[in-house]
Amino acid sequence: MDNADSVGLRVFSLNCWGIHYLSKHCPQRYDMIGDMLCKEEHDIVLLQEVWSEKDYLSLKQKLGCSHPHSHYFKSGVIGSGLAIFSKHRIHDTFLYRYSLNGYPYMAHHGDWFGGKAVGMAVLKIGSLTAIVYVTHLHAEYCRDKDSYLPHRVVQSWELQQFIRHTSAGADVVILGGDLNMHPQDLGNRLLRTSTGLRDSYLETAKFDGCEDGMTLIADNPFISKKDLAPFEKGIRIDYIMFKGSSKVAIYCDLMSTTTGSVPEHPFPYSDHEALTAELRLETHAPTETESDRKSGNPASAAGKVAELVDIVTEARTEVKVGLHCAERMRYTATRTGVMGLALLFLELAIAAVPWLALGAEQPFPRTSFYMLAALCFAILLTTFLLYIFYTMELKSLQGAEDQMRLAVGSLQEKLRGFPLAQPHNTQRRPPEGLEPSAFDPEE
Amino acid sequence: MDNADSVGLRVFSLNCWGIHYLSKHCPQRYDMIGDMLCKEEHDIVLLQEVWSEKDYLSLKQKLGCSHPHSHYFKSGVIGSGLAIFSKHRIHDTFLYRYSLNGYPYMAHHGDWFGGKAVGMAVLKIGSLTAIVYVTHLHAEYCRDKDSYLPHRVVQSWELQQFIRHTSAGADVVILGGDLNMHPQDLGNRLLRTSTGLRDSYLETAKFDGCEDGMTLIADNPFISKKDLAPFEKGIRIDYIMFKGSSKVAIYCDLMSTTTGSVPEHPFPYSDHEALTAELRLETHAPTETESDRKSGNPASAAGKVAELVDIVTEARTEVKVGLHCAERMRYTATRTGVMGLALLFLELAIAAVPWLALGAEQPFPRTSFYMLAALCFAILLTTFLLYIFYTMELKSLQGAEDQMRLAVGSLQEKLRGFPLAQPHNTQRRPPEGLEPSAFDPEE
Secondary structure, rough: OOOOOEEEEEEEEEEEEOOOOOOOOHHHHHHHHHHHHHHHOOOEEEEEEOOOOHHHHHHHHHHHOOOOEEEEEOOOOOOOOOOHHHHHHEEEEEEOOOOOOOOOHHHHHHHHHOOEEEEEEEEEOOOOOEEEEEOOOOOOOOOOOOOOHHHHHHHHHHHHHHHHHHHOOEEEEEEEEEOOOOOOOOHHHHHHHHHEEEEEHHHHEEEEHHHHHOOOOOOOOOOOOHHHHOOEEOOOOOEEEEEEEOOOEEEEEEEEEEEOOOOOOOOOOOOOOOEEEEEEEEEEOOOOOHHHHHOOOHHHEEEEEHHHHHHHHHHHHHHHHHHHHHHHHHHHHHHHHHHHHHHHHHHHHHHHHHHHHHHOOOOOOHHHHHHHHHHHHHHHHHHHHHHHHHHHHHHHHHHHHHHHHHHHHHHHHHHHHHOOOOOOOOOOOOOOOOOOOOOOOOO | OOEEEEEEEHHHHHHHHOOOOOOOOHHHHHHHHHHHHHHHHHOOEEEOOOOOOHHHHHHHHHOOOOOEEEEEEOOOOOOOEEEEEEEEEEEEEEEEEEEOOOHHHHHOOOHHHHEEEEEEEEEEEEEEEEEEEEEEEEEEEEOOOOOOOHHHHHHHHHHHHHHHHHHHHEEEEEEEEEEEOOOHOOOOOHHHHHHHHHHHHHOEEEOOHHHHHOOOEEEOOOOOHHOOOOOOOOEEEEEEEEEOOOOOEEEEEEEEEEEOHHHHOOOOOOOOOOOOEEEEEEEOOOOOOOHHHHHHOOOHHHHHHHHHHHHHHHHHHHHHHHHHHHHHHHHHHHHHHHHHHHHHHHHHHHHHHHHHHOOOOOOOOOOHHHHHHHHHHHHHHHHHHHHHHHHHHHHHHHHHHHHHHHHHHHHHHHHHHOOOOOOOOOOOOOOOOOOOOOOOOOO
């Protein structure tokens, strides 16, 4: 790289746990976060769970000098909770709302009301176009029996689709956020393999922070050890990922996390640890043409495609499990609704037709009549709403499954086109910054 | 164009009006549509309002030979109604659901249940990557007092965002569908100016079909003249649009529409007219570099940006009107809910505290008590659901308004960067196929 030009880029990501009245020390923590961001002057700050717009606005005021550009992504009932602050001008933003996001009646989990989404911002860094994504996927409340798994897999699917399709014109791609997935979880593998995004924890030259890069740790005073079980020390579910292009190679020089406490403060910034990645962008004249880049090492490329076929097939299976579940739930709702209707008709019949009362001395007691009728109506309304909701869930799951089937077909076709197809031989990695997406249509 | 390579591409678009039991002659019309498509062998067929998946599947079976590749986009309660059939392989698909889409309680309008969206498909046509979009925006039920206008403007905004951000890697971009907007409507201008998409009716060398390219005409037996008033002859609301790239120039050689009847059949294919555009793709070696293309004629480019600033500002005003409306509706829902709650408390108080009954001889009649309580609960539930719904509507409108404000700021910044800014001088058009998007970040 003779004509290389190097730019440093510091990226920060934190799940702020900003639920007023429920999260502990919320205002104090926002003060701490604001002070730290003002002092640290990261290039790009990606925040999640900023549920209150007021908190965003006060951060915006505080960071007016260090981060003149910012955007808050609005969605759902409460909001997406996603915010971005930047030293570099934000030229454009876009929001994609995930089609599945838990259930409205699971109000104590709250995910549905949050309107989970992925926010996108187009930044100009010198002459480079950087596309930055911030997201927060559905929480995992119980790893052994995770009823939200199909939803999270579909969210990963939509996230990778959104990134792949919107980042074609980018020189630099950055994703930060709380993915609520462990490093080897299906959704995470799907995301990385299909987009070519690289995990800064795995790529960094130097790491400073929690053991194994964990971001939800037992040492954090806001975390109860019970919630982490069976992972005694903690888990890694927050990420900063990046990808270069034919014009820019990216290296991660240093990655760091907070470690459950903040010096000179009684408590940490959040229940999650904060992540900082120090990236280095090496711009070079595009000496390699697009086709050079794509051909790369055919064996490695074929291995990558074969790996992706396996992952998408696994994701499809998971979505099918979700489909089966949603169908069963819709069937139950329908059956309950029909029973409610039958009960209502029976009641009306008994009240209207005297001989049906089977010679009871008393007529149908009025109070019971109205109470029973109200119950029937309540059942009918609830089951109707549930039916509508499950139908929407089914459509989204079916839609994702269709897209996955199509993708697998297309990938298999591509695999047949490789001259030296050697599946599962993915050890050799293409040169830094040139990681292509396995979904790129073949030439 | 010495080293030009020419490919023909026939694109078809039709709103199928496929509401079983409600649309007239639905099965017969699908038979006619299938036969025609099988015979005509268009390269790309874009259908809207295919509400039943069964109809899609039977079309798919019928078109197995002529159009081996197809995709049906699922969304919402009923579905998006969008389908694509293609002679060329579909490599990938993606769906974007609009954040606003009417009101669920306007069930007779049905738009909310349809889950309006824009479907995207990535096709390979020879060595070219074509990205094809199919969409259907919210209907206009009353032009004079169009309460859905802010929703449709936000849909246009999201549509142009989606197209701009996902089409960066495309050689050819095609959009077909029922936009439910007249050619000079705000949303339509916004879409064309921001994406650089060109309307095939305006661009075609030769046109054959209804006067002024109308697609909803009084001569169609399924249309009542009353619905069209004050447009006696009809309106143009269905479109096929296209855009080339630095690699491909596109020309429309012939555009045609059906004219309200089909020879040898007693009725037309649908209540909308079908559109066919015969496009010609001229591939040439990219002699001009990206920066050449972007600089183009600075006066014309500045004029384009200035025009876009005006349009986005106009759209922002419209969204603000929608915001105001949604706020008022939410306020009304809140007030009604509070009244329901007050009524419930009053009732409970009267029933529980004897002296509040003001010495009435009779105790609180039981029947009335339960009926009143049921009424209160019904009010509370309804207003709660409405409150949630209006809050989501507000968030989406605010989100769109934020994005528009940011876009205007960015565009104005760009405008200041032009050396010879001559706003509103947009007469000269850049060479065919090289229409840039005014949103492209400056170099």
